[in-house]
Amino acid sequence: MEEYLHHMKTLRSQMNEVEDQAAKISVEEQSHITTIQTLEKDLASAKSETKRLKEDAEQMMKAKGEICSQILEKQRKIASLESDSYTLAQTLELIQRERVSLSARLVEKSAYYTKVADDMNSKLQQQQDWVHTHRISGEMGEHGSVKEESDKQMAKTKGMVLYYFYMLLEISGS
Numbered sequence: 001m002e003e004y005l006h007h008m009k010t011l012r013s014q015m016n017e018v019e020d021q022a023a024k025i026s027v028e029e030q031s032h033i034t035t036i037q038t039l040e041k042d043l044a045s046a047k048s049e050t051k052r053l054k055e056d057a058e059q060m061m062k063a064k065g066e067i068c069s070q071i072l073e074k075q076r077k078i079a080s081l082e083s084d085s086y087t088l089a090q091t092l093e094l095i096q097r098e099r100v101s102l103s104a105r106l107v108e109k110s111a112y113y114t115k116v117a118d119d120m121n122s123k124l125q126q127q128q129d130w131v132h133t134h135r136i137s138g139e140m141g142e143h144g145s146v147k148e149e150s151d152k153q154m155a156k157t158k159g160m161v162l163y164y165f166y167m168l169l170e171i172s173g174s
Helices: 002-138 145-173
Strands: none
Touching: none
16 A cells, blocks of 8 residues: 555656646747737738838839929920020020111111212202302393203202102101
């Protein structure tokens, strides 16, 4: 019986050891399960964060594309405006050159017609002096054909002077 008790004690001791080991294993299992659950939650959170970051990256790429598109459109507009500005500047320069050229021609023509008018006035004055001189002679008894000739010459000269003044006014007005 002593042997039986000894076996029982040994059995009980082994059972206690097995129970202790089972408890340790159970604790370790529970610890591993908790760790696995924590890691699964962390993994799910990481996947969720990754998905969110991918969506953010896609939105940023979309926004970047829109911004690049807007930049290109604005660059095209700027290039077009610069081209228009350059063309307008050239046109303005040509207009200014033409204006200077026209002004110079107008000054030349004005000077020419002023000279012509002065010459005509001088000729008219000479003819009037001639007519005046011959009228006095005609009144003193010379024949009337001289008076008629002088009247014709005077009318012709006055007509030419008036024509040139009219031309001068036309050119000055345009």
